[in-house]
Amino acid sequence: xxxxxxxxxxxxxxxxxxxxxxxxxxxxxxxxxxxxxxxxxxxxxxxxxxxxxxxxxxxxxxxxxxxxxxxxxxxxxxxxxxxxxxxxxxxxxxxxxxxxxxxxxxxxxxxxxxxxxxxxxxxxxxxxxxxxxxxxxxxxxxxxxxxxxxxxxxxxxxxxxxxxxxxxxxxxxxxxxxxxxxxxxxxxxxxxxxxxxxxxxxxxxxxxxxxxxxxxxxxxxxxxxx
Numbered sequence: 001x002x003x004x005x006x007x008x009x010x011x012x013x014x015x016x017x018x019x020x021x022x023x024x025x026x027x028x029x030x031x032x033x034x035x036x037x038x039x040x041x042x043x044x045x046x047x048x049x050x051x052x053x054x055x056x057x058x059x060x061x062x063x064x065x066x067x068x069x070x071x072x073x074x075x076x077x078x079x080x081x082x083x084x085x086x087x088x089x090x091x092x093x094x095x096x097x098x099x100x101x102x103x104x105x106x107x108x109x110x111x112x113x114x115x116x117x118x119x120x121x122x123x124x125x126x127x128x129x130x131x132x133x134x135x136x137x138x139x140x141x142x143x144x145x146x147x148x149x150x151x152x153x154x155x156x157x158x159x160x161x162x163x164x165x166x167x168x169x170x171x172x173x174x175x176x177x178x179x180x181x182x183x184x185x186x187x188x189x190x191x192x193x194x195x196x197x198x199x200x201x202x203x204x205x206x207x208x209x210x211x212x213x214x215x216x217x218x219x220x221x222x223x224x225x226x
Contacts, residue, residue: 019198028062032086035098035175039064039084042178044185047072047194053081060085060099068185070106070192077192078106082184084177093141096171102126102142102184104166106191110148113162119144122166125190130183135176164191 044050047070055063063085070078083101090097112118122144130137145165151158166187172180190196215225 019080024208027089028086031088032062032098034189035063035084035086035172035177038094038176038178039181040178042181042185044182045189045194045197047077047192048188055083056085060087060091062086066181068188070188070194072192072194074201077194078104080184082181082186093139096173098172098177099169100137100172100177101169101182102166103168103193104184104185104188106164106188106193108146108162108164108193110160110162113146113148113164118146118164121190122164123168126166126183126187127191128178129187130170133179133183133186135179135183136173137170137180138173140168140170142166166191 047067047069051067053065053067055065057063063083065081065083068080068082069076081103085094085099085101087094087097091099108118115121123142126142127140143166145167146162147165148160148162150160170180186196
């Protein structure tokens with residue numbers, strides 16, 4: 001997984017400024033490192049671009065935050081954010097030591113926003129995307145919100161617009177966080193209206209170093225037919 005690192009963001013897996021209850025410096029605990037290694041090795045569709053951003057500071061001793069966008073032919077189709085929280089002592093509401101929090105927002109047709117089945121469908125997108133990538137989890141919860149807007153008065157005459165927002169959190173049951181990130185990427189693409197990849201097409205990790213732009217780095221996976 002390649003990310004563009006934003007100014008002031010923590011290195012993947014480093015403490016985000018929360019109290020160091022595990023003790024000793026800014027390094028993550030040994031038990032969390034395999035999960036971080038899996039996260040870094042995630043393989044996403046080339047339309048998904050990630051940025052590492054400052055993580056929440058008081059929700060857990062260790063945290064990692066990634067912002068995401070789906071872009072195709074210069075158009076932004078969907079945006080989102082994924083936060084990984086880790087507390088070696090666990091938290092009762094999490095049902096485990098790690099919690100993943102995801103947010104997705106994408107434009108949709110006004111007719112789609114008026115469909116009473118949209119919230120249930122949006123939630124199924126999340127669950128099915130995680131399961132398709134082999135991510136195991138428990139205690140999933142969240143909301144699906146649809147927003148439709150029309151312009152009036154001096155702003156009248158513009159087309160009606162609509163958006164769908166998916167907010168969710170879940171607790172991984174193993175260290176394969178890369179699968180959770182891949183599922184989240186697939187959810188972004190589906191919400192953004194991209195068709196699923198055809199059978200036999202797999203994403204590949206880039207072999208060349210990412211281009212450097214100022215202090216940011218971006219690289220895109222390629223696709224190939226197996």
